Amino acid sequence: MDSLLRHMVDMTGHRDHTMLDISVISAVQELSGALQTRVLAIASVCGQRFVRPRACIRAGGVACPDEAQDGSPGEPITAFPELAHCLDHHDSRAEGKGPDGLRVLWLPIWFGDKAATCLEITHHGEFTGDTIHMISGIVSVYRNFQNLLDYSERDSLTGLLNRKTFDDQLARMLHAPDAGSLVPGLPERRHHGAEEKQWLAVVDVDHFKGVNDRFGHLYGDEVLILVANLLQSSFRAQDRVFRFGGEEFVVLLRSTTLDNARKIIDRFRLDVETHEFPQVGRVTVSVGFTSIRAADSPVVTLGHADQALYFAKANGRNRACYYEELLANGLLQTIATNDTAEFF
Numbered sequence: 629m630d631s632l633l634r635h636m637v638d639m640t641g642h643r644d645h646t647m648l649d650i651s652v653i654s655a656v657q658e659l660s661g662a663l664q665t666r667v668l669a670i671a672s673v674c675g676q677r678f679v680r681p682r683a684c685i686r687a688g689g690v691a692c693p694d695e696a697q698d699g700s701p702g703e704p705i706t707a708f709p710e711l712a713h714c715l716d717h718h719d720s721r722a723e724g725k726g727p728d729g730l731r732v733l734w735l736p737i738w739f740g741d742k743a744a745t746c747l748e749i750t751h752h753g754e755f756t757g758d759t760i761h762m763i764s765g766i767v768s769v770y771r772n773f774q775n776l777l778d779y780s781e782r783d784s785l786t787g788l789l790n791r792k793t794f795d796d797q798l799a800r801m802l803h804a805p806d807a808g809s810l811v812p813g814l815p816e817r818r819h820h821g822a823e824e825k826q827w828l829a830v831v832d833v834d835h836f837k838g839v840n841d842r843f844g845h846l847y848g849d850e851v852l853i854l855v856a857n858l859l860q861s862s863f864r865a866q867d868r869v870f871r872f873g874g875e876e877f878v879v880l881l882r883s884t885t886l887d888n889a890r891k892i893i894d895r896f897r898l899d900v901e902t903h904e905f906p907q908v909g910r911v912t913v914s915v916g917f918t919s920i921r922a923a924d925s926p927v928v929t930l931g932h933a934d935q936a937l938y939f940a941k942a943n944g945r946n947r948a949c950y951y952e953e954l955l956a957n958g959l960l961q962t963i964a965t966n967d968t969a970e971f972f
């Protein structure tokens with residue numbers, strides 16, 4: 629009992645998903661006497677489900693697969709038939725027996741009808757009812773705590789990531805390889821001769837004050853929610869979309885060429901322009917975007933995209949402007965930036 633309490637205190641003391649994962653698998657590993665415990669991430673890429681280990685503990689040591697080393701979405705779900713069946717039937721757990729006689733228990737972490745995470749426990753012998761009961765209890769605490777962490781990282785109106793998580797996500801993106809091109813069975817998206825980079829785009833709703841003034845804040849909020857939905861459907865799963873506050877959004881685009889970044893951003897701009905917003909009608913957005921260089925601080929990169937955004941605003945709105953191009957054409961000038969200055 630002491631040991632269980634100690635683990636509960638440890639699990640609920642973290643404010644970071646990776647540390648929470650490690651403390652959960654440490655608890656399960658020790659309390660169930662398992663051979664191996666893993667946290668598996670379940671992701672859907674181009675309609676296919678993949679399973680990727682996010683954290684793993686084996687024989688007393690923690691080994692955490694590093695995103696920087698492993699950009700692949702993982703193994704296809706077909707390699708885990710019992711888990712696939714369990715997910716399809718919304719079951720709380722699945723058990724399997726390996727060719728070596730080892731028993732495996734999978735416990736998906738359900739949020740409504742979605743499970744993006746699963747615990748996998750490998751054991752010498754059969755799992756007793758008591759062990760399953762104890763692990764299920766830990767999974768419930770894990771789920772509640774993951775929920776709390778998610779809540780603190782997301783904007784309550786749109787459900788997008790909030791500003792607080794931006795620096796962390798930017799660092800992850802800079803250090804992770806191109807996940808999209810590593811999907812097994814799918815053609816690589818690389819373009820011969822064209823350089824793939826990471827991109828940052830700042831999106832701002834045009835004349836949004838006018839929307840609030842004419843239709844009221846409730847309709848203004850509705851516009852923000854619909855723009856957030858269009859952002860999420862326009863960009864890929866490996867990109868990241870944030871609401872920075874007010875009517876301003878930021879997108880991190882992972883590993884693509886300038887031509888593609890332009891196309892994706894412009895397709896989104898057009899999606900907004902052609903969307904029929906209830907009551908409000910037509911809404912447009914302006915976008916400023918720039919390439920992300922590891923040498924630049926987040927503040928400098930945001931400043932560049934922001935300069936391009938202001939250019940778009942000052943030159944007709946409802947357009948996407950590329951910072952480096954404006955600079956090369958003499959339409960913008962480099963601004964000496966104090967790295968510690970707050971742009972937003």
Ligand SMILES: Nc1nc2c(ncn2[C@@H]2O[C@H](COP(=O)(O)OP(=O)(O)OP(=O)(O)O)[C@@H](O)[C@H]2O)c(=O)[nH]1
Pocket residue numbers: 785832833834835836837838840844845846847848849852873874875941945
């Ligand atoms: N409904 C709603 N309005 C918000 C929210 N956050 C900020 N706003 C409003 O967004 C408006 C932003 O207006 P401005 O910064 O003047 O910009 P704009 O009218 O969009 O004009 P341009 O950006 O120059 O095209 C302000 O009226 C804010 O009150 C929110 O969460 N909900």
